[in-house]
Amino acid sequence: MARSMKLAGIGFLLLGGLLFGGTQDSEFNVNTRYTVETIKISGDGWTTDPVADRDGKISSGLRKEIAALIGNKLNPVALDDLAHRLRKEFHARTVEHHVLRGKSPEYVQVIFDVKLPPTKFDVSVPKFVYNSRQGWSGAVEGTISDKRNGLTFGLVSDGDDLVERYTGLVARYENTHLGTDRVRLRFQFESYHDQWNNSTLGLIPSATAAMFADTSGVYRTRQNFEPVATIVLAKPLTLSFGASFERFQEQFPAAHPEAANALITTLRYHRRLEGSENQQDVDAGYALRAATKTLGSDFVYGRHHFQVRYQLTHGKHTVVDDLTAGVISGQAPLFERYVLGNSSTLRGWNKYELDPLGGNRMVHNSVEYRYGVFQVFYDAGAIWDSGETTAVPRHSIGVGLRQGSFSLAMAFPVREGRVEPILMVGMNY
Amino acid sequence: MAQPARDNRMSRRSWLLAGLAIPLFRARGAQVLSVVYDGDNLHPLAPPTLHFLAGKPLDRLKNAATVVFASQLTIFGEDRTQVLKQATERMIVSYDIWEEKFSVKLSVAAMKTKQPLPSAAATEAWCLENLAISTLGLAPARPFYLRWDLRAVSPRNMAGNVVGDPGISLTGFMIELFSRRPAADEAHWQLESGRLRLQDLTRKPGRGRIG
Numbered sequence: 001m002a003r004s005m006k007l008a009g010i011g012f013l014l015l016g017g018l019l020f021g022g023t024q025d026s027e028f029n030v031n032t033r034y035t036v037e038t039i040k041i042s043g044d045g046w047t048t049d050p051v052a053d054r055d056g057k058i059s060s061g062l063r064k065e066i067a068a069l070i071g072n073k074l075n076p077v078a079l080d081d082l083a084h085r086l087r088k089e090f091h092a093r094t095v096e097h098h099v100l101r102g103k104s105p106e107y108v109q110v111i112f113d114v115k116l117p118p119t120k121f122d123v124s125v126p127k128f129v130y131n132s133r134q135g136w137s138g139a140v141e142g143t144i145s146d147k148r149n150g151l152t153f154g155l156v157s158d159g160d161d162l163v164e165r166y167t168g169l170v171a172r173y174e175n176t177h178l179g180t181d182r183v184r185l186r187f188q189f190e191s192y193h194d195q196w197n198n199s200t201l202g203l204i205p206s207a208t209a210a211m212f213a214d215t216s217g218v219y220r221t222r223q224n225f226e227p228v229a230t231i232v233l234a235k236p237l238t239l240s241f242g243a244s245f246e247r248f249q250e251q252f253p254a255a256h257p258e259a260a261n262a263l264i265t266t267l268r269y270h271r272r273l274e275g276s277e278n279q280q281d282v283d284a285g286y287a288l289r290a291a292t293k294t295l296g297s298d299f300v301y302g303r304h305h306f307q308v309r310y311q312l313t314h315g316k317h318t319v320v321d322d323l324t325a326g327v328i329s330g331q332a333p334l335f336e337r338y339v340l341g342n343s344s345t346l347r348g349w350n351k352y353e354l355d356p357l358g359g360n361r362m363v364h365n366s367v368e369y370r371y372g373v374f375q376v377f378y379d380a381g382a383i384w385d386s387g388e389t390t391a392v393p394r395h396s397i398g399v400g401l402r403q404g405s406f407s408l409a410m411a412f413p414v415r416e417g418r419v420e421p422i423l424m425v426g427m428n429y
Numbered sequence: 430m431a432q433p434a435r436d437n438r439m440s441r442r443s444w445l446l447a448g449l450a451i452p453l454f455r456a457r458g459a460q461v462l463s464v465v466y467d468g469d470n471l472h473p474l475a476p477p478t479l480h481f482l483a484g485k486p487l488d489r490l491k492n493a494a495t496v497v498f499a500s501q502l503t504i505f506g507e508d509r510t511q512v513l514k515q516a517t518e519r520m521i522v523s524y525d526i527w528e529e530k531f532s533v534k535l536s537v538a539a540m541k542t543k544q545p546l547p548s549a550a551a552t553e554a555w556c557l558e559n560l561a562i563s564t565l566g567l568a569p570a571r572p573f574y575l576r577w578d579l580r581a582v583s584p585r586n587m588a589g590n591v592v593g594d595p596g597i598s599l600t601g602f603m604i605e606l607f608s609r610r611p612a613a614d615e616a617h618w619q620l621e622s623g624r625l626r627l628q629d630l631t632r633k634p635g636r637g638r639i640g
Contacts, residue, residue, distance in 0.1 A: 028534045030523045030544065031493040076494055099493035101526060108493065108526065 034074050036110060037102035039066050041086065043114040044147050046181060053235075058089060060272065060279060074099065074108055086112055093117045119146045127158070129343045129426030133350050134159050137343075138426075141170070148177040156192070160342045160429070163200055163334050163351070163358045166222070168192035182232040186242075190224045194248075199352035214360060214385060216258065216299065216333040222248035228264065240266040244289065248333065260333050261295035262303075264288070283309040289336065301330030318370040328360035329386075338362035340383045340394075343429045347379055348396035348411030348422050359383035361391065375402045375409070400424075462577055462620035466630040470561035473502065473577040475553075479618060482522065482531075482549035486581045486616055490524035490531070497521050501578040501607045502562040507624070509574055516562040517603040522552065535559055569628035574621060578607055581616040 041048050041058065050058050051067045058066075062085060069078055079097050087095040094115045102108050121144050128138040141154035152172040159165035172188040196218050204218060228242030246260045266287040273280040289303040305326045312319045324345070326338045337358030341351035345364045364381030377398050384391040400409030405427045412421045463474035486496045497519060504514040521534040525545065531552040532544030541559060546552040560577075567573065611617040 028521045028523055028532070028542075029493070029495045030525045030532050034493075034527065074493060097492065099526060105527065 029074075029076055031074050031099065031108065032076070034102075034106055034108045036070050036072060036074055037104065037107035039070060039110045039112070041112045041114060043090075043116065045177075047111075058086070060274060062086070062089060064274075069110075074110075079110060083112060086114060090114050090116065091120060091122075116147055119144060121145075125427060126154075127160075127426075127428050129160060129424060129429040131160060131343050132423040134342070137161075137165075137429075139170075148175055150174040150176070156190075159195075160344075162339055163197075163337060163356070164218070165195040165197075166192035166335075167195070178229075184230040186226075186228045186230070188224070188226045188228070190226075191221070192223075193221050194219055197352050197356065199356035203356055214331060215337060215357060216248075216260075216331075217250050218334065219248040219250045219258075220255070222246060222335065226264070236269050236271045238268045240264075240268070243295065245295070246333075246335075248335075258298040258333075259296055260291050260299045260301075260336070261297040262289040262291035262301075263295070264290075277314055279313040281309075281311040281313075283307070291330070291332070299331050299333055301328055301332035301336065303328045303332055303336050316372045318368075320366070320368040320370075322366045322368075323364070325363045326361070332360065334358065338383060340364055340381050343424050343426070345379060346381050346394055346396050346413075347377065347398050347409065347424065348413040349394060350422075354394065355383050359385050361386060363391075370402060373401050373403045375400050375407075377409075377411075379411075462575060462622040464575055464622055464625065464630070465633050466564070466627065467561075468632045469565070470563050471502070471504075471575055472561050473557055473575070473620070475557055475577075475620065479620070480549070480553060481579055481581065481616070481618060482553055484616060485614070486522075487549060490522060491526065493524070493526050495521055495523045497582045498556075499580045499582055499603050499606055500556075500560055501603070502560065503576045503578070504562060504564075504567065505574045505576065507572040507574075513567065513573060514562055514564075515604070516560075517607075518560055519603065520556050564627055567627060570626055572624050572626050574624060576619065576621045579618045580606070580611055582606070583612050583615045 038049065039051070041050055048057050050063050051070065062082075065082065065085075069075065069082070079099075083095040083097050086092065092114045094113075096113045096115075098111045098113065100109045100111065121142065123140065123142050126139045126141060130136050137158045137160040139154055139156040139158065141152050143150050143152040145151070150173070152170070152174070154170040154172075155168075156170055157165070157167040168191045170188065170190050172186065174187075175185045177183075178185050201218065224244060224246040226242060226244045228240050230238055230240040232238050242264055244260075244262045244264050246262075247257055248260070249255060249257055264287070266285060269282070269284040271282045273282075285305075285307045287303075287305040289301075291297040291299050291301050293300060303326070305324070307322070307324045309320070309322045311321075328336060328338070334357065337360060339351050339355075339358050340346045340362060341349035341354045345366070346354070362381070362383045364379070366377060366379045368375060368377040377400075379396045379398075380393060382391040382393045395414040396411055397414060398409050398411035400407060402408075407427065407429065408423075408425045410421050410423055412419055461476065463476070465472040465474050481498065482490070486498075489496050500518040500520060502516045502518075503512055505511060506513055519536050521536065523532045523534075523544075524530070525532070528545060530545035530547060531549065532542070533546065533552055533556060534542045535556075543555050546555060562575070
């Protein structure tokens, strides 16, 4: 009996919800005759005008919705919905909105007050990919953060990025507000155990003096400590600078520790241009790692890395062009050398087939077209060492599916003879 | 033999209990509901200390949101358990942030709108004046008690449930609303009259009729 009463009560509530769902308080809100002048979002010590500032604090979709409310009559239901979405986007404890008189009569200003939880814990997967030739690579990180400080611990096993497979842990402290939002500070510590492909190891005994003049031998372990400060020079332009103190244990000819201590600096530019139907993203960056004896380094080199990425989105259509190039001068350890033929460059090729020791010169371009979840791509690039007279350009094509950060792709190297496609599946790669 | 003087004094425990009880009595004292009888209906007459347009509901109003109050008047029999009559009402209050004036819409028993109202006090007074419960069929000599429940419905409950068009389901929903405990973010008040009989009440003409 009690159960049937309970069910009847639930049914009654559902019926009430259905009968009155969609009718909100707007019908009798006397303020709905006023026009929205501005919408701002404020948090602890910051305020942003999401339409005018475009500072990347909120997603472009939400920004468009906010822009659509400005100039229209006040809609409390839309504001409630927006507050709910902002709460999700900021992972906020609460988001409340305040409506104030506008600068002109009959206009109102809306301010969303974002209150973040005092501390939060996030688990993220910065990379997870299966490559049918190179196996699994992945990283998982847990971050404890308060408003400005974050402490991250992570586990990594990556056989994709470099010539080696490195497995180990990462610990990182970040402060995103060092006196001002424009200055950030990061300390990172990494400790890895390294494994090598037979193609690489096969080259070591026969390595020439010239080859060792360009790079190091293989190593069992390496540790890196990297303090870096980042300054927002202007809103689309950031400059990072710091140092990297890397120690590794070489295996040949006899086990001995070596250091590659470098000054590091990165200049980044990011700009998003939004039209009524198109969205364009431009990313450009230049990174330099300069190892010098004055920092106690056993290796002296300069590693220059350039990247330009352009993305155009029009409805379901997306076109991406990604150009990268790199030059290493001097003698750099193996972990600094460039690699092509992994899950993001010359997809379809085997990196050990292209260059088992990596190269100190690299250029690569990738063009990708996406329609909804479908994607096709064309990669072209070359990797070589200084002193080589010719660089062999290589190409690959592929098709796949991409939904958010998840991707599944089949890539084919373009070459004469046999076709050996590579399957790649994962996220954030 | 004379008793020691200290036996006539209150113990520290008694002082402590008395001290703790004072706020309770004050609170209890504030809950007494007066009524106005117009010959057909009973109207609640809240004590001057009761202000429902204050605190969080007023903050919400000043943020250009509407606040919905659900009111329920109940006449109980002498045993205080038997419900003789019940009347629910919904009051939708809005505040004009430019003109700084209030508006109220009643939309269950009475279908009335009043705007503009110059202040929160005037708005409260108008609401009380228009809340009523019919005494039709109540014997003049029958003792009864009147209870007034008022609840500021939380935005969560408000969405899609109590702000829609009036009707049988809405009335039912409001009865259901009062059958459960108020949510943590719902301001609520409950006042109860003393023992009353219609024949003892002075008829005050001029109050609005319900319906």
